[in-house]
Amino acid sequence: MHVPDGFFNAPVSVAAGAFAATGLGVCLRGARRELDDRTAPMAGLVAAFIFAVQMLNFPVAAGTSGHLLGGTLAAVLVGPYTAVLCVSVVLLVQGFFFADGGLTALGVNITLMAIVTTVVGWTVFRLIVRAAPRGRSVVPIAAFFGAAVSVPVASLAFTALFWIGGTAPIDVSSVAVTMGGVHVLIGLGEGLITALTVSSVLAVRPDLVYGARGLTAPLLLRTPGGTTEVATGPAPRPHRSARPLLAGGALVAVVLAGVVSFYASSSPDGLEKVAADKGLNTHEASHPLGESPLAGYGVKGVGSERLAVGLAGVAGVGITVLAGGAIFYAVRRRGRSADEAHA
Amino acid sequence: MGAGHQRQLYRPGDTLVHRLPPQCKLLAVACFAVVVVATPREAFWAFGVHVLLLAVVAAVARVPPAFVLRRMVIELPFVVFAVALPVIGLGARVEVLGMSLSAEGLWAAWNILAKATLGVVASVLLAATTEPRAMLQGARRLRLPPLLVQIAMFMLRYMDVILDEMRRMRIARESRGFAGRDLRHLPVLAKSAGALFIRSYERGERVHLAMLSRGYTGTMPVIHEGGASAGDWATAVLLPVAALVTAALSWSLS
Numbered sequence: 017m018h019v020p021d022g023f024f025n026a027p028v029s030v031a032a033g034a035f036a037a038t039g040l041g042v043c044l045r046g047a048r049r050e051l052d053d054r055t056a057p058m059a060g061l062v063a064a065f066i067f068a069v070q071m072l073n074f075p076v077a078a079g080t081s082g083h084l085l086g087g088t089l090a091a092v093l094v095g096p097y098t099a100v101l102c103v104s105v106v107l108l109v110q111g112f113f114f115a116d117g118g119l120t121a122l123g124v125n126i127t128l129m130a131i132v133t134t135v136v137g138w139t140v141f142r143l144i145v146r147a148a149p150r151g152r153s154v155v156p157i158a159a160f161f162g163a164a165v166s167v168p169v170a171s172l173a174f175t176a177l178f179w180i181g182g183t184a185p186i187d188v189s190s191v192a193v194t195m196g197g198v199h200v201l202i203g204l205g206e207g208l209i210t211a212l213t214v215s216s217v218l219a220v221r222p223d224l225v226y227g228a229r230g231l232t233a234p235l236l237l238r239t240p241g242g243t244t245e246v247a248t249g250p251a252p253r254p255h256r257s258a259r260p261l262l263a264g265g266a267l268v269a270v271v272l273a274g275v276v277s278f279y280a281s282s283s284p285d286g287l288e289k290v291a292a293d294k295g296l297n298t299h300e301a302s303h304p305l306g307e308s309p310l311a312g313y314g315v316k317g318v319g320s321e322r323l324a325v326g327l328a329g330v331a332g333v334g335i336t337v338l339a340g341g342a343i344f345y346a347v348r349r350r351g352r353s354a355d356e357a358h359a
Numbered sequence: 360m361g362a363g364h365q366r367q368l369y370r371p372g373d374t375l376v377h378r379l380p381p382q383c384k385l386l387a388v389a390c391f392a393v394v395v396v397a398t399p400r401e402a403f404w405a406f407g408v409h410v411l412l413l414a415v416v417a418a419v420a421r422v423p424p425a426f427v428l429r430r431m432v433i434e435l436p437f438v439v440f441a442v443a444l445p446v447i448g449l450g451a452r453v454e455v456l457g458m459s460l461s462a463e464g465l466w467a468a469w470n471i472l473a474k475a476t477l478g479v480v481a482s483v484l485l486a487a488t489t490e491p492r493a494m495l496q497g498a499r500r501l502r503l504p505p506l507l508v509q510i511a512m513f514m515l516r517y518m519d520v521i522l523d524e525m526r527r528m529r530i531a532r533e534s535r536g537f538a539g540r541d542l543r544h545l546p547v548l549a550k551s552a553g554a555l556f557i558r559s560y561e562r563g564e565r566v567h568l569a570m571l572s573r574g575y576t577g578t579m580p581v582i583h584e585g586g587a588s589a590g591d592w593a594t595a596v597l598l599p600v601a602a603l604v605t606a607a608l609s610w611s612l613s
Contacts, residue, residue, distance in 0.1 A: 020437050021396055022474025029396070044506050056506060056577070057570065060513020061521075061563035067514070068521045069552050084552075093556060105510050112385075113491050113515075114368060115482035116433045118475060119392040184444050184467035205545075212549030213556070221557050 018110065019125055019174075021118030028181025033123030039131045040104055046097030050226065055098075062094050063102040067109070085129060085170075088137030088163035089210045092155070092227035093217065096138040103130035124177060132173045137166035141227060155228045156215040164207030171199035368430060368486035375594070376420035376488045380587035381497025383595030388485045390599035394606050395477045400470040402609030406477070412601050413480050420488045430483045434475055441475075444468040491515050500586070509579065521559050528555065 024032070051058050066086040086106075090099035104126045110116040117125050141162035148154040175195050179188045218225050237244050371377075376384070391412075398405050417427060445464040489497075492515070499508045528551050537547060567575075 020434060020471070020475035021392055021478030022471045023437070026393075026397055040504070040507065044504055047506075056509035057513050057567045058560075058563055059510045060515075061517050061559055063510060063514040064517035064521045065556055065559050067518060068525050068555065071522075071525070072548060072552060101507070101510060105507065105514055108507075109511055109514060111482065112494060113486050114433065115430060115479050115486055118478040119389055119482060120396045120478070183470050184464065186444070186464075208545055209549045209552065212546050213552040216550045216553030217556055220553070221560075224557065224560055 018107075018117035019121040019128075021120050023118070023121060023183060024124055024177065025181040025183055026120075028177060029120050029123060031123075032127045032177065036104070036123040036126035036131065039100065040126070043097040043100040043104075047095075047101050050095035050098045058094075059098050059101055060105070062090060062098060063105045063109075066090055066102055067106050070106070084206055084209060085133055085167060087130060087133030088141065088159065088166050088206070089213060091134050091138040092141060092159045092162070092210070092214050093225060095226040096134055099134045099138070100130050103134065128170050128174055128177070132170045133166040136169045137162035140165045145227065145231070150231060152218060152222065152228050152231050155218060155225065155231065156211040159214045159227065160207040160211035162207075163210035164203040167203030167206050168196050168199040171195040368483060369490055370422060370426065370487045372421055372488065374420050374488070376416060376484075379595055380500075380591050381489050381493045382500040383497075383587050383591050384485055384489055385494065385497050385501060387595040387598050388481050391481050391602050392478050394599055394602040395474055395481075398474075398606045399609055400466060400473070402612070405605045405609040406473050408605040409477050409602055412598055412605075413477065413484065416484055416598060420484065422484060422487050426487065427480055427483050430487075431476070431479055434479050437475055438472065441468040441471045444471070496581075499581075505578070512579065517559070517563070520562070521555070524558060525551075525555055 047059060048055050066089075069084050069086055069089070072084060085103075087099060087103050090102050093099075094102070107117060107122065107125050107130060111119055111122055111125070139162075141158045144158035144161055145154055148158070172192060172195065175188065175192045178184075178191065214225060214227070218228060222228055395409055398409070417424070444467050445460040485494075492512070495508055495512050495515070498511070499505065532547065532551065537544070
């Protein structure tokens with residue numbers, strides 16, 4: 017999956033580089049909390065471990081073999097922030113010391129293989145762990161699904177980036193189907209080996225598995241005076257403001273929408289193209305919002321095309337953020353009131 | 360893809376390229392890669408000049424062509440993809456040797472092959488003439504986040520240890536008659552990975568304690584400052600500037 021130079025055009029490479037740098041900045045702060053004062057030595061060690069495990073080829077189907085990406089495995093073992101850092105360092109070292117992966121494509125590589133796989137894998141993992149009943153037995157199962165989902169999602173993210181700024185003329189929908197199909201298989205292998213590895217570590221040193229923290233049975237002290245529960249594991253973390261993360265994300269989204277969108281391919285997307293080829297659109301009614309000020313991704317009445325597309329992109333991001341924020345706020349309020357009702 | 364990094368690329372030597380401070384070389388190669396990516400694909404002669412520039416660097420560094428060629432296998436998966444592009448590409452078709460190929464796909468394949476190859480050769484030359492530790496010192500001088508540089512440093516130091524550990528485990532497996540052929544053998548490999556993680560992590564904790572007891576305070580002491588003089592920068596900048604002039608000429612000509 018290491019993308020070489022010349023695969024993506026310059027704007028996409030730059031945008032992905034900015035995104036990767038922002039993500040790394042966030043993770044550098046987060047990793048300090050996951051590894052205490054041992055960040056650099058232990059993260060370096062985990063990076064070397066991932067590098068070694070990536071060489072562990074496993075048989076997928078008759079004759080073909082795959083190798084681990086390791087994002088989800090690292091996230092479950094040492095925590096998501098450290099995992100992103102470690103996989104990114106592995107990619108940097110591979111790029112600079114082994115000439116694997118282009119230097120201008122480093123941003124794309126880090127975005128896809130470190131950030132997307134880890135974030136997706138960890139999110140799925142946490143969702144399953146939270147939904148399932150308390151207990152450690154759910155951890156390998158959740159790790160399986162996290163890893164199995166993360167690989168095809170990363171391949172689809174690659175396809176999406178390629179659609180925006182790839183340098184080759186291929187039909188996006190067919191690429192998405194092929195990439196997705198192949199990577200569903202690879203993802204199953206990744207999920208299986210991740211789950212088995214996590215369960216074998218869990219059997220010997222459960223305290224080393226970050227994803228299983230808080231899932232062990234509480235320690236009970238039985239004394240003549242009665243049974244008391246002793247809190248084990250790390251103290252609850254102080255609540256941190258998510259504002260820097262949100263601000264960074266918003267900045268990246270606005271830059272992507274406002275600047276990069278202009279360079280995006282102006283040819284019709286897969287669905288539109290198929291529709292045009294097959295004559296499906298002859299009966300197409302004009303869109304009821306076709307006259308709206310944002311129709312066709314351009315602001316009406318703005319002379320410069322670049323400015324118009326950019327403005328439309330920024331406005332689109334704004335609307336999405338507002339709508340998403342409103343939904344999130346509503347859901348959160350409901351969750352909190354439900355908690356209060358329980359208490 | 361990711362496999363096959365057993366041997367590092369560094370090739371000891373004492374040439375002008377070897378002696379340049381690592382931060383100069385890092386920046387020069389990065390700028391060169393950007394310029395190559397920005398060169399229009401229609402300008403065949405510009406790519407010829409880029410190849411010539413790299414050949415000059417290789418000659419000055421006394422890196423034999425066979426060495427570079429052998430290290431270029433890393434590119435193979437994407438070469439396969441690039442070769443497939445003219446067949447699966449869209450757009451106008453042209454007849455080449457009796458096959459109907461996509462003209463746009465041919466251009467794209469040439470674009471990817473040329474730029475990826477130049478990038479790989481530049482990276483191989485950088486890695487062959489710069490010691491890994493020195494390269495990280497250079498990254499630190501270039502003001503990369505210190506924590507990131509430190510993680511990479513520790514990774515480099517631990518890498519051979521962990522790879523050796525993994526090799527010993529493989530020999531132990533194979534001497535007991537194991538051969539990973541199909542899916543039923545996955546649990547064995549996964550248990551190896553789990554054991555490798557536990558062994559490495561415990562070793563890392565012991566090493567960390569040993570480091571603390573020897574006065575480690577969270578940053579590695581810098582023994583050798585290694586600043587770059589103006590002359591070093593002037594030498595290093597020759598490569599990207601020559602490439603930039605070439606690219607600029609091809610922009611203005613097209």
